[in-house]
Amino acid sequence: MEDKEGPDPAGTEFKSDSSSSWTLAGPDSVSDSINYFFDRESSILSEFGWNILQPDHADEIERFCELNRTDASRGLAGNFSGSQSQSCGAAGGVGGSCSGAASNPDGSAELPTSNPSVSSSSSEDPPEKSTGFGGKPPEIPSKVRKKGQKRIRQPRFAFMTKSEVDHLEDGYRWRKYGQKAVKNSPFPRSYYRCTNSKCIVKKRVERSSEDPTIVITTYEGQHCHHSVGFPRGGLISHEAAFAGQFTPGVSQFYYSQGAQLHRGISPSTTQSQQLPIEVRESRALPEPTSQLPKDEGLLGDIVPPGMRKT
C-alpha cells in the first residue's frame, strides 16, 4: 500500500485549480498563478527540505490544464460553473469537525439537494467497514443519484513531482479504489480516497506521459482531520501541507477553460502581471476559514510564520 520511504524527489512543481469554480481568467493567468504561487510558497516549501523547481515545465502545465479543461468540459462543467463547495469546512482541516456548506451555481447559499458529500460528512459517521467504502461514498452513488443531480466537485490541487514512486507519502492514509488507463498516456491513473471515514478527500495519481519521471498528483477536497503521521522526521511533507491543509477561500487559482489558455503558459510570464484571482467565497465558507489571513497562504495554518523566509 503506502509504499515508500520518504519521497525525495529531485524537485516538485505545483499547480492549483479551483475546479469548482472555473471562473474565467485571462490567458496569462495560469502561468501567473503558478509564478505567483511559486514565488510565495517556494521558500516555505524549502523549509521542508523540498527542492522546488522553477515552474517552467510548460508542457506539463499545459497538459495539466488540458486535463482540467477536459474535466470541466466533460460532465462536470455544471458543477464547476458554480462557486465553491466544501465538504470539510474546518479551515485548515486541523481538528475540525467535518462540516461545510456549498452554494449552487447561481451563487446563492442555498444547499442543493444534490450535495450529499457535505451533508453526509457533517452529520453522520458511517460505521461501515473500510472495505465497504461503497456503502457510503462521498458522493451520491451513481445508482442512487437522481437524474439531473450533478456531482459536486471539491476544490482541486495538483502537484507535479519528480519521483520514482507514484504514490508519495503525504502524511495521510489512502485507500486505492480504482485504476484506469488514461487516454493518450501509457501510464494508468490511480484513484485514492482518504481512509478516514469522515474525510472525503480524494486524490488521483498519474505519471506524465511526456516525462515519466514526473508524477502528477491531484488532490480533491480538504482533509478534516489530522494527518496520521509526518514523514521526513516529523515534518509534514509538502504534499500534506497542500493536500490537507489548503483552505478554500484562500489563494486558490482559477484556470480558464478557454482555448487561449495555452498561450499563457510560458516561463517568461512575469508575476508583474495580473495576480491570480483569489477565491473569496465567504458566503459559503464556515466560520474558521475567515479567520485565516489570506496572506498565510496554503501553508499558513501549519507553518509557523517564524519558519518562513518571507
Place this chain on the structure above:
DNA sequence: CGGGTTTGACCGGCGC
C-alpha cells in the same frame, strides 16, 4: 480476520 488492492463492470456526461 481486518484492511487494503486489483480489476472488470457499470454509470453519467459530452461530443459527434
Place this chain on the structure above:
DNA sequence: GCGCCGGTCAAACCCG
C-alpha cells in the same frame, strides 16, 4: 442516439 471516456463500484483477492 450512440460511442467514448473519466470516474466509481464492488466482488474477489491478497497480505500481515
